[in-house]
Amino acid sequence: MDSLEGSNSGKRESTNPQEEEGKKQPHQQVKRFCSMRYAMAIMIHCCNLIMCTQNFSLSIAIIAMVNHTGQSNQSNVSTNGYPDATADTGVPVYDWSPEIQGLLLSAILYGSLITTVPGGYFAGVLGGKKIAGFSMFICSILSLLIPLAADYGLGYLFVIRIVQGLLQGMNYSALCAFWPKWAPPLERTQLSAIGTSGTTMGNFIAILAGGFLCESPGWPSIFYIYGGIGCVYCIIWFSLVYDDPINHPLISDSEKEYITSSLTEQANSPTWSLPFKAMIKTMALWAILVGNVCRFWLISNLTTSLPTLLDNMFDLNFEKNGFLSALPLITSWVSMTLGGYIADFLLSKKILRLITVRKLFTFLGMFFPSLFTVLIPYVDSTTAIAFLILASTMSTLCYSGFMINPLDIAPRYASFLLSLGTAFMVISGLISPVITGYFISQDATGWKNVFFLSSAINLLGMVFYLIFGQTDVQDWAREYKITRF
Incomplete structure (x- = not known):
């Protein structure tokens, strides 16, 4: 070593x-907490959290989506036009084999593999705000459509999950583009950790809340809630997030000077x-x-x-x-x-x-x-x-x-x-x-x-x-x- x-x-x-x-310590370090750079880290944390709940939601919901408990003696029950709906919750239940379930769960992974590297390339040149924001918005809309797609057929659901994977790969890569411009070298690890830890917290929330939502009001609520939260958060994202501290209207002059001065030794200007x-x-x-x-x-x-x-x-x-x-x-x-x-x-x-x-x-x-x-x-x-x-x-x-x-x-x-x-x-x-x-x-x-x-x-x-x-x-x-x- x-x-x-x-x-x-x-x-x-x-x-x-x-x-x-x-x-060198060429400039005075401004406060960390209640600063715009840490607010940016929290914003990225929340973005990762929301995208991760949407990613993991099917893994939780699919247990209820294929649960056939009590279905044998309720075979002629139909609820709201859904095929094979359960009598107790009024939500649809589907006859998917373990192989089909595995393909559905992995579809988003294959999609993200395709766009992860190109997303990082374009975000490094064009900035991450728009790429991350639009990918989160479209992914949230698609999350709202998952119950309807499952009702129409497996093909529609596969398409939505693959497209969500494409968007999530772009989103994660775009979030990486903020750190070279927002994170001072001596705070880089902590700011990045705060932002990235949103993925772990997203899984945590999805697991804890998913079971309760599947029981009442039913598994479709998982996609409606996480998708709806994502749509609302997009408004906050486009209002408060900026690609660099220079153009942010709410940052103080002292913090802006601190960040830009600490990054003067770095070569991080965009290039194709x-x-x-x-x-x-x-x-x-x-x-x-x-x-x-x-x-x-x-x-x-x-x-x-x-x-x-x-x-x-x-x-x-x-x-x-x-x-x-x-x-x-x-x-x-x-x-x-x-x-x-x-x-x-x-x-x-x-x-x-x-x-x-x-x-x-x-x-x-x-x-x-x-x-x-x-x-x-x-x-x-x-x-x-x-x-x-x-x-x-x-x-x-x-x-x-x-x-x-x-x-x-x-x-x-x-x-x-x-x-x-x-x-x-x-x-x-x-x-x-x-x-x-x-x-x-x-x-x-x-x-x-x-x-x-x-x-x-x-x-x-x-x-x-x-x-x-x-x-x-x-x-x-x-x-x-x-x-x-």
């Missing part, structure tokens, strides 16, 4: 905005060109991408496969226990937010160097989850649940490690690179369940192999980043002033 720091020490003075900021060849040759970038793949391989198993294991090994239905399902999400939200604050505190007080902070949080966010995961098959049910929660919680510390690293090495292309990392995570999430299914179909020890493989892959990503991770702005990401004719 330290060898890489020494190899780049000769150019650290001019290439690390965070450390340059801490050394992308130095693909230089990017491909950069090991610091590959360290981030490999880390994303390896971490999400473990996380996808923690959130999908391991609950099934707890049901099989300990006769504990983890998925249907709303509290147990939501607990890792709220602890992860706390860990992500607190980790960002601690990381920036260590930087602002000059306790640790930037590269050390990034690698420290990467180590904490990948080593201990691997350790907890590999121990799960050898402990009792209570300890297994504790290890599962600890693994999910500590993994979010990576958001203060390698996952925010694109803002360090290439602030000019941060939106594109962050989106590229997300795309690699999605690919990992698509492959991981297939490999997991293969192992558990072999023999009784298949689950242990899943644990060992997931932990080993996660550790591989950690080691790769510790060796090749950097924080210096790369040569291809610097902006050189040239004369144009």
Whole structure:
């Protein structure tokens, strides 16, 4: 870890905005809370929260949508023209096979994979406000139409879910475009963590509220409520959100000066060109991408496969226990937010160097989850649940490690690179369940192999980043002033 720091020490003075900021202190730092930059982080947090509830809503509602309890003796009951409606709630119930359900749930994932990287590219050049706002608005409208589409037929529902995936991929990528212009280097990790943690809080709210809404007034209310909230929030979004602090009418002059002055050393002006060849040759970038793949391989198993294991090994239905399902999400939200604050505190007080902070949080966010995961098959049910929660919680510390690293090495292309990392995570999430299914179909020890493989892959990503991770702005990401004719 330290060898890489020494190899780049000769150019650290001019290439690390965070450390340059801490050394020079050329301007007075204005208050953090009740500031416009933290208000922007909260706005982005709420946007992520709303989009995530719309994403996850079908995962909750589909349990009630295919529930055939009591249907055999109510076969000739028809409610409001819906096919196979239940007599007690008056909402439709559909005869979808497990394969169809799986395709419906994954449709949004395939859609987001298509637009994540292009969305990050265009948001980096054009700004994120309009892309994020319009994608959220259309996605919210489509959420309102899901009950009607399900009634008309599976084809309509598939189309809506795929289009929602396309929009959500654009939305997440567009939100990444705000940080190079709004986040001062010494507050970058915390602001980004506040915004990104909205995804975790969105899942938390969807799980807790979804069960109650399915019972009364019925599963369609999930889509109406989340879609309606999204439409209303779009009005707030377009009124209060701006792509940069310079044009924001409500920001104070002192805060505007603080943000713009702290970012003067960074090259983050928009550009249509992308130095693909230089990017491909950069090991610091590959360290981030490999880390994303390896971490999400473990996380996808923690959130999908391991609950099934707890049901099989300990006769504990983890998925249907709303509290147990939501607990890792709220602890992860706390860990992500607190980790960002601690990381920036260590930087602002000059306790640790930037590269050390990034690698420290990467180590904490990948080593201990691997350790907890590999121990799960050898402990009792209570300890297994504790290890599962600890693994999910500590993994979010990576958001203060390698996952925010694109803002360090290439602030000019941060939106594109962050989106590229997300795309690699999605690919990992698509492959991981297939490999997991293969192992558990072999023999009784298949689950242990899943644990060992997931932990080993996660550790591989950690080691790769510790060796090749950097924080210096790369040569291809610097902006050189040239004369144009």
